[in-house]
Amino acid sequence: MTWLTWRQFRTQAATLYLAVAAVAVVVLVTGPRLHDLAKSGANLFDNLTKSDQALFFAGVILVAAAPAIIGAFWGAPLVARELEHGTHRLVWNQSVTRTRWLATKLGLTTLGAAAAVGLLTWAVTWWSSPLDGTLSQSRGNLPGRLTPVSFAMRGLVPVGYAVFAVVLGATLGIILRRSLPAMAITLAVFAFVQVAVPLWVRPHLIAPATVTLTFSEKALDSISGSPSGGPDRIELNTANHGDWILTNRTVNAAGQATALPAWLGDCLPGPRQPAPSTPTTQQAPDITACLDRLNAEGYRQRIVYQPVDRFWPLQFAETGLFLVMSGLLGGLCFWWTRKRLS
Amino acid sequence: MTAVLEARGLGKRYRRRWALQDCTLEIPAGHVTGLVGPNGAGKTTLLSLAVGLLAPTAGTIEVCGGVPAGGAEQLAKVGFVAQDTPTYANLSIEDHLRLGAHLNPRWDRSIAQTRIERLGLDPTQRAGKLSGGQRAQLALTLGLAKRPELLILDEPVASLDPLARREFLQVLMEAVAEHDVSVLLSSHVVSDLERVCDHLVVLVDSEVRVEGEVESLLATHHRLTGPRRETDSLPADQHLVSASHTDRQSTLVVRTEAPILDPAWTVTRLGLEDLVLAYMEVPSADTRRNGDARKPALEVLR
Amino acid sequence: MIEFTLDGRSGVSPYLQVVQQVRQALRLGLLTKGDQLPTVKDVVSRLAINPNTVLKAYRELERDGLIAARPGIGTFVTRTLTDDSFAAHAPLRKDLDRWLTKARRAGLDDESIEALFMSTFRSAQEGVA
Incomplete structure (x- = not known):
């Protein structure tokens, strides 16, 4: 059975692994300069070229897209194509049970996908590691590796995604019995999962930490204005820049979330009428007085966040979650193949 | 005489329609049994039940003494050439034979090789480029080289031209003469079966109408x-x-x-x-x- | 060695056709004692017929003492039918000729003669069976 799986699969496998090798070449050519720069202690961000930044985001997109593409192109046709061409009636009548047939096919494909995405992620993670979360005072920053932009494209999680995508594709192919719709739905479902997990699932994988801070200029991240003019939102930073901040809310003395006091707008300098919905960052010297008055009146900032040192625990938890989901879908695959297909 | 296929009250329902109903049947070993009936009579359903592609809704079926597709050993006993003789279009003939060798413990390499040679086929040719008759022969070769006790063929010659039809049946009959294999084949054309079958099952409207040895039926x-x-x-x-x-x-x-x-x-x-x-x-x-x-x-x- | 042919439209079962062809060949002297018959596999692969059909025909011929199977070698003719049948042919033909003339005189045309002969022949056959 292994031979047949390999024989059916080798062209696709070769294509994918060649692509991974091509990525590896780019990483090896452009990566060492970044690592040297990081070691030299220079401000890395200010030394980045446009192409470095482009490559950074290309890496993010690549690792985000790879599982989806593999799931659609490997997983969905895995069984569906056999059903479409009727070859399942040939192969199921050799002296191999359907269960073993599916186990070998799905197992080897999943392994192949996991290994390819693992290698790809490893290369991209290494390339990006000096850049993750780099700060620059003047021009913004690159997202840290715990942020939703990067988290699922680093470390171990992409492997879990790849396994999930292949099994998802295979399941849909088995249920729909058609490659093309299965591919389309695999892509759609996987894209939804990629959006839904950081929004609703990942924050709760480990109970997030909460911290209540007093206002200070050092911790101040931004003050944004409302469309009507006055400031309506202050955001502070946690002590560690790499933390993933989930909520950033001002509370009153009683500890309840509240709107900012009306006087704050008069206290703060800056444009009285900022353009609607345009956030403004205030950096006037007398801002400290306003913040002190907020502290004195009992206002505090409550931040719910995942600390940066939880990167690996979160990685393991999310990978585990995806492996469990893959396992459940895999069970459905086997059940459906045994009971529902003919 | 032992039975290669034994069905009792066998039935298969698709949603509300019975494709096969109350089928009680005993097909003896050592025969070439023809399953005839008009299109849609339930022939494919019965054969699919016999190879375990389908599970019965009612009744039981035993093939070569076991539940169809009940395990690797059972699968080895029964060969199946499905309707329209599916093959992997992008695998070569050689690949198909290797597939058979890898997936069947009782695989007979010499049968497979001799047949392909006698058909004059190029082993490196892809199955997708074969004619209907050649593809049917390839599927038959896979079924025979597996050395099953019972070979089941679903409408094997329906889509073949008269020459290919004759050649296909020649190979099949030769295999029956040479090896100890029982055959069950279906067709909606009786004249295809007249020469090759010595046992007959007539299936009409999902029911077995008559069944028996051809000689005694005649x-x-x-x-x-x-x-x-x-x-x-x-x-x-x-x-x-x-x-x-x-x-x-x-x-x-x-x-x-x-x-x-x-x-x-x-x-x-x-x-x-x-x-x-x-x-x-x-x-x-x-x-x-x-x-x-x-x-x-x-x-x-x- | 002889070759068998099958007439699908004759209504005669394939096994009987094989038997008849062997008998006819024996009668006409095409096969004589010691000649080998084609093997079952040869017949089967030539005619695409069920091997049991050929086996059954050969068994019947063997029962009639016309042929004998030597395991591992082949099936051989053990007796010819020419002598005893040839002798009977001439008088039978004469009888038939006489009967045909009588039928013509009675006003039967060729088709009627054939129909009459065949139906009599068949009912006689059924009686034997």
Whole structure:
């Protein structure tokens, strides 16, 4: 059975692994300069070229897209194509049970996908590691590796995604019995999962930490204005820049979330009428007085966040979650193949 | 004589439609059994149940003493050439033989190789580029080299031209002569089966109408032609299969073990095709071998 | 060695056709004692017929003492039918000729003669069976 799986699969496998090798070449050519720069202690961000930044985001997109593409192109046709061409009636009548047939096919494909995405992620993670979360005072920053932009494209999680995508594709192919719709739905479902997990699932994988801070200029991240003019939102930073901040809310003395006091707008300098919905960052010297008055009146900032040192625990938890989901879908695959297909 | 296929009250329902109903059947070993019936009679359903591609809704089926597709050992006992003889279009003939060798413990390499050589096929050719007849031969080769006890073929020659049809049946019959294999094949064309089958099952409207050895079926079925008369006046030992009347004449097909003594009848033997056609006609209550009570009995009025 | 052919439309079962062809070849002197018959596999692969059909035909011929199977070698003719049948041919033909003349005189045309002969022949056959 292994031979047949390999024989059916080798062209696709070769294509994918060649692509991974091509990525590896780019990483090896452009990566060492970044690592040297990081070691030299220079401000890395200010030394980045446009192409470095482009490559950074290309890496993010690549690792985000790879599982989806593999799931659609490997997983969905895995069984569906056999059903479409009727070859399942040939192969199921050799002296191999359907269960073993599916186990070998799905197992080897999943392994192949996991290994390819693992290698790809490893290369991209290494390339990006000096850049993750780099700060620059003047021009913004690159997202840290715990942020939703990067988290699922680093470390171990992409492997879990790849396994999930292949099994998802295979399941849909088995249920729909058609490659093309299965591919389309695999892509759609996987894209939804990629959006839904950081929004609703990942924050709760480990109970997030909460911290209540007093206002200070050092911790101040931004003050944004409302469309009507006055400031309506202050955001502070946690002590560690790499933390993933989930909520950033001002509370009153009683500890309840509240709107900012009306006087704050008069206290703060800056444009009285900022353009609607345009956030403004205030950096006037007398801002400290306003913040002190907020502290004195009992206002505090409550931040719910995942600390940066939880990167690996979160990685393991999310990978585990995806492996469990893959396992459940895999069970459905086997059940459906045994009971529902003919 | 042991049975290679034994069905009891076997039925298969798709949603609300029964594709096969109350099928009780015993196919003896060492025979080439033809399964005939019009399209949609349930032939493919019965064969799919026999190879375990489908699971029965009612009743039981045993093939070579085991539950169809019940395990690797059972799968090794039964070969199957599916309808339209599916093959992997982008695998070569050689790959298919390797597939067979990898997936079947009893694989007979020499059978496979000899057959491909005798067919004059290039082993490196992709299956997708073969003609219908060649593809059917490849599928048959896979089925034979597996060395099954029972080889099941679903409409194997339906899509072949007459020459390919003949060649296919030649190879099949040669294999039966050479190896100890029982064969069960279906067709909606009786003439395909006339030469190759020595056992026959006629399936019409999801039910088995008649079943038995071809020789004895031919010996016990007669066409009676004579002046018009009512069919209920037939002797008790003559089972009416079909009847048609003009205002003067009656033509009946009857099944009986005893000789027909009534001098009013002109008695002729039936060919296999006429015999099968007689069973495919509108059924009458007394042709039902098992007195099916679920369907209303139909009157023969023609 | 002889070759068998099958007439699908004759209504005669394939096994009987094989038997008849062997008998006819014996009668006409095409096969004589010691000649080998084609193997079952050869017949089967030539005619695409069920091997049981050929086996059954050969068994019947063997029962009639016309042929004998030597395991591992083949099936051979053990007796010819020419002598005893040839002798009977001439007088039988004469009888038939006489009968045909009588039938013509009675006003039967060729078709009627054939129909009459065949139906008599068949009913005689049924009686034997």
